[in-house]
Amino acid sequence: MTITRRTALGAALAAPLIGRANAQAAPVIVGTWGGDYGELLASNIDVPILRPAGVEVQQDVGPQDPRKTKLIAERQSRRGTMDICCLSDVDMYSMAQQDVFEPITQAQVPNLAHAIPTLKRPYSAPHIYSAKVILYNPAKIPVAPKGYADLWDPKYRGRVGLVDILYLANTEAAALVGGGSETNWGPAKGKLMELRRNDVKLYPSNEALAAALKSEEVWMTIMWLARGFMWKKAGIPVTHAVPEEGATSITFEMSVPKNSRNKEGAMKYLNAALDPRAQAGFADRMGYAPTVTNATLPPELAAQITLNPAQQAKLRTPDYAYTAAHTAEYLDFWNKEFKG
C-alpha cells in the first residue's frame, strides 16, 4: 500500500477515534481541593490502587464554594464535568437536597461495609473525619481550657481568634455555650455579640489565623483537631483541648453527581477511597481519622488525632437539615451584626 496524501490525512483524522476505542474507559474526574488533600488523593488512591486496576484519574482542583456553584449550574445538563465531587458534610447535605447525587449503596461500594455507621449517608461515602476542638497556646494559657465557654472568659480579652469562613462552626460552638444545641442555634446570637464585645479577632482564612497564633497575637481558637495536628507539626505553638460541651464531628465526603459520565469508574473510586491502605495516608500527613473500622493507626498517632472513648461518646454530629434551613439566617447575622 502506498501512502498518499489522502490516506495519510484519513489516518490522522481517525487516530483519535482509535485511541478512544482502545482506552478502557474515560478517566474519572475528581472535583477536589488542591494542596495536601489533592496530593494525598493521588498518592494514596489514584496511583497505588486504581492505576493497577486500569482506572485513570484526573483531578479538577478548586475551592469548595465554586465546586458547589458548578454542581448547581450543571444540574440541568445531561453531561456533567465531574464524576466524583468532594465536599464537607454540611455542604454535601445541602447539595444532596438539590437532588444532584446518585444514591451510594454497599452493592456498588463494598468497602462501605466497614464504614463507621454514624458517618454513612445515602448520597455519599465518608472519606475522612475529624472533630471540632479548642486550640490554645500552652505557654500563655497554662491550664487547659475545659470547654468552649473558656473562650468567653474576660481574661482572654483580645486573645481569641476566629476564622471568618468557619462561621457555621463558630456559630454552633457559641450556641452550645449559650445552652443551645445542634438543633437550636438561637442562643448563639447573644453569645457571639458578647464575644465581639470581648474584642475577638477575626481572620479571613485558616492561614491568616495560623500566622496570628504563631506570632502569639491570639492564644486560642475553635478549629478542627486535624488542622491543629498539622499546625503543631509546622511549629505553631498550639495544643488541643476537647470541649466538655462535646466535640462536633466534621466529615469530608465524596459523592457521584447524577450527570457523571463515568459512574462505574466513580464507584470504583469511592471503594478505593475507603480502602484501609488509602485511609492511613491521610491520618499521618493531614491528621484526619479513618472513616473505616478496618484501618489501624500507630497508637502514638491515634492518640493525637482521635478522641478517647469518653470523648467519642460525647461526639456530636451536626443536624444537617437544621443547618441547611438556617445557614442563610445565620450567615446574615454573622455578616451584619457580628462583623458589622
Added chain:
Amino acid sequence: MAALILPAGLLVLLLLVAPMAMLFRISLNEYSPTQLMLEALQPGNYLRALADPYYQGVMGTTMTVALSCTVICLIIGFPAAWWLARMDSKQKSLAVILTVFPLLVGNVVRSAGWMALLGRDGAINATLRGLGIINEPLQLLYTQGAVIVGIVAVVAPYMILTLSAVIEGIPRNLEEAAANLGASPLVAFRRVVLPLAVPGVVAGSVLVFILCMNAYATPVLLGGPQFKMMAPAVYDQFVRGTNWPFGAALAFILLVVTLALTVLGSAVVGRRYKAQ
C-alpha cells in the same frame, strides 16, 4: 460600512447581553434553601437590598472607596501623565513600560505583597518598632486605607496612560504662548492645559471609577473579613449563601449605580468644560 461592527456586535450580544439578560431573569426569582430558587416575577430581592441598612452601608463604602481612589489617581496621575506626554521619544517607551509594569502582576500576587508590607509583623511595623517609634504594632492591614492604597496601585496606570494620550494632543506651543503672554506655569496649567485635557480627565476618571466600583480581590485580601464592598458581597450571596436571586439583584444594583454615577459625573464635568 455598518456591517463592520457586525462581528464585534455579535460577540457582545452572545457573551455579554445574553448572560446579563439571564442574570436579570434570575434576580426576579425567589430564593429557596432546598430548591435553590423558585420561578417567579417579583421585585422582592431588589426591595430587600435597597431597604436593608447593611447593603446601603456596603454601597456607601464602595462609592467612598471608588471616589477616593479616582480623586487620588487624578491628583497623582496628572503630573505623571504630563511628564510622560512631554517626554523625548527615546525614553518615552521605557517610561510607558514602567507605567504599565504594575499591571503585569496579578491582583492577588500584588495584594500578597501589600500584606507582607502592611501586616502586624510586616515590613512597615517591623521598621517602626526597630527604630523605637512605636511599641505596639499599628493596625495597617484590614483597613479602608489599605484597600484604597491597594486599589490605587492597580488603577493608576489606566489614569496616567489615558491622560497622557490626551495631553500629547495639546500642542506644546500653546503652553509657550501662554508663557509668552506672561502666564506663570501654574496659570498656564489652570487656564490652558487643564481645560484642553478635560476629555482625558473624564475618560480616565470614568475608567478608573468603574474599575474601583467592581474591585474584588483587593478589598477581600486587604480589607479583611469586616470590610465589605459590593463585588465581594455579590460573590458571598452566590457562592457562600447559594442565594442566586439576591446575588443577581445586588449585581444589577451595582451595575445601575455605577452607570448612573458615571453618566452624571461625565455630564457635570462636560458642562463645566463647555461653559469655559
